[in-house]
Amino acid sequence: MVKTLELAxxxxxxxxxxxxxxxxxxxLDYVEKLxxxxxxxxxxxxxxxxxxxGELDIEDLLRRARARRDKA
Numbered sequence: 001m002v003k004t005l006e007l008a009x010x011x012x013x014x015x016x017x018x019x020x021x022x023x024x025x026x027x028l029d030y031v032e033k034l035x036x037x038x039x040x041x042x043x044x045x046x047x048x049x050x051x052x053x054g055e056l057d058i059e060d061l062l063r064r065a066r067a068r069r070d071k072a
Contacts, residue, residue: 012023
């Protein structure tokens, strides 16, 4: 583990249990989102390498991203 993360965890350990739980949930959520993003990127890279992708419609991409954001 990197020193910054170790420092953050050691400082968090001094907080009340409820705060530690909240921090733990937030860290886990962040890591899960990061892993999902990496998995999506890997799929996209494989598709690009296989020539499976067409031209990008940036306006459509933005509309879909905004729709997903608004549902969350």
